[in-house]
Amino acid sequence: MLALTAASAAPYVALTSVPDPMPLPDQALVRVRAFSLNRGEVTDLPKLPEGSMTGWDVAGVVERAAADGSGPSASTRVAGLAGTGAWAQLAAVPASRLAAIPDEVSDAQAATLPTAGMTALRSLEIAGLLLGKRMLVTGATGGVGRIAVQLGHASGALVTALVRDMAASAGRLRHL
């Protein structure tokens, strides 16, 4: 299969041919349709050994369900946290870290949710009930920040978005 693997020179990834993954019994084999680029994994690229697989978040279709019978069945459209190896045509993903994608959500949208979405969700859960509360989101144009703004608004909070560059951020925040 093809995969984006770590390279020693900028942009620190290269499209290479690698062996297909061999899922563990509790992992499903996912045919990847979309993946996201999180800040953490992109900034880590120069530190990775050349040729190593990377990529955290994946969306696609289950090609082969986990051998232990857990998780979604074959042909289910799913998103999840691969941990590594998501930037490839096939990814072995723990079945417990996969969720079915609702019909109205695209593959590209779903691929943004595992790392950034869960980080925003967990942060808001720590804050507890948000209804009627004031909430400040720093880095509001980022992957985590944009989802935090939407979750806060949907939870009934009065959300203030803090951005670095108002002019450059206007377009990215207009749809929120």
Ligand SMILES: NC(=O)c1ccc[n+]([C@@H]2O[C@H](COP(=O)([O-])OP(=O)(O)OC[C@H]3O[C@@H](n4cnc5c(N)ncnc54)[C@H](OP(=O)(O)O)[C@@H]3O)[C@@H](O)[C@H]2O)c1
């Ligand atoms: N602990 C975890 O599990 C976990 C998981 C995910 C993320 N994180 C952390 O959460 C943070 C956000 O992650 P992300 O994926 O959302 O990153 P991101 O998409 O790159 O967003 C970063 C945000 O920070 C803003 N920013 C950058 N430099 C700034 C500065 N000097 N002053 C003010 N704002 C600045 C950016 O604004 P511009 O767009 O204007 O540059 C952007 O809105 C990162 O620190 C990341 O490491 C932690």
